[in-house]
Amino acid sequence: MAEALTQQAHAAHVDEEYEKAIELYSNAIALSPNDANLYASRAQSYIKEERFLEAVQDASKAAELSPKLAKAHLRKGVALFNLEEYESAKDAFETANSIQKKKETETWIRKCNAELEEEAGHATKDTKIEEIAKEPSPHSSAAGPTPAPTPAPASTSATPKINGNEQEDLSLPIAKAAVSQEGKYRYQFFQTQNIVEVAVLAKNLTPDRLDITIEERKLHVIVKSPEGEQEYELSVDLYDAVVPSESKYELLKTKVEIRLKKSALLSWPTLERSEKKIAANFSDPANQQPPSYPSSFTKGRKMNWDKLEHEVKLEEKDEKLDGEQALQKLFRDIYSGADEDTRRAMNKSFQESGGTVLSTNWKEIGAKKVDCSPPTGMEKRNFEY
Secondary structure, three states: OHHHHHHHHHHHHHOOOHHHHHHHHHHHHHHOOOOHHHHHHHHHHHHHOOOHHHHHHHHHHHHHHOOOOHHHHHHHHHHHHHOOOHHHHHHHHHHHHHHOOOHHHHHHHHHHHHHHHHHHHHHHHHHHHHHHHHOOOOOOEOOEOOOOOOOOOOOOOOOOEEOOEEOOOOOOOOOEEEOOOEOOEEEEEEEOOOEEEEEEEOOOOOHHHEEEEEOOOEEEEEEEOOOOOEEEEEEEEEOOOEOHHHOEEEEOOOEEEEEEEEOOOEOOOOOEOOOOOOOOEOOOHHHOOOOEEEOOOOOOOEEEHHHHHHHHHHHHHHOOOOHHHHHHHHHHHHHHOOOHHHHHHHHHHHHHOOOOOOOOOHHHHOOOOOOOOOOOOOOOOOOOO
16 A cells, blocks of 8 residues: 555656645655655655755655665755755765765755855955954044944854853744854754754764763763863753653764754754743644634634535545546546455556556566556656655
């Protein structure tokens, strides 16, 4: 059944019906929760829908299940790039390229380098402006010095300070946050429904230079110099509880990636603890109730849309169809009422032939591979999911 759903999802993706593809991939994942390719495919549909946070989550899961799946790292990089996290995106692209070299991946790496160079250029420009602002004016007189030029506004990624303490910028999207530069190290965090990912951006670290402690409500990170002296410390009282035994970290070439497992399905507006819980809970699919909405036709009462949908489906079932719609309905009716061998034959022939052959004879189809037989005037094309 999962294979049939996967093929339907692939077909919907090719037809640019991305929401439908996501739904079908989700149904297939429910049946095969450890299939890395399903998560990678759904990540691609999320990217097409510009739902980049979900794409990062799915691509990360695919890479976790199958570390050598190049397209998982590639799609994680694409999603991160669109979230303007160019350092992390570049790291994902380089991982993908080390597994499977592709021109597409190398192009993405060049894009990341260009964005990082532009960011570095802006940082240098801001520093020079601040230095100029501190210099005395050459036009000062006895009446008093000429006011120094006003410094350029601080970068929007800088963290505001309240009572001297750094606070996360709540104007940023909940799923990503960045803090101001502390020397040559800084951190950023992302989150999904179940995970908070903290990335300490530090290049070419070795394990002996890193000390990380994860507690239920606290994260403590120390980065040391090659000589053993402390260079950076991140000590955070976390916004909400995590599960230390299910949390982990990984040392990469350009960063330290720390994955904290949330204790509750709570959206974190900041990484640091806050007395004010301003975030709403993530929706738990297991507890979701069918939605009902006010309708002008019900004079204040709530319309049961699930019941209405059921009635529409019954009407569609009794509807007289013509042409291709009638043929599709015939195939659906055959499949729904068929035995296991007939269904297997239909799935195998449809999948192996690229949708050009549909057979119900398992004895014939089960013993051989079904070749693609495109109609006259058409040719077979392969799509990557």
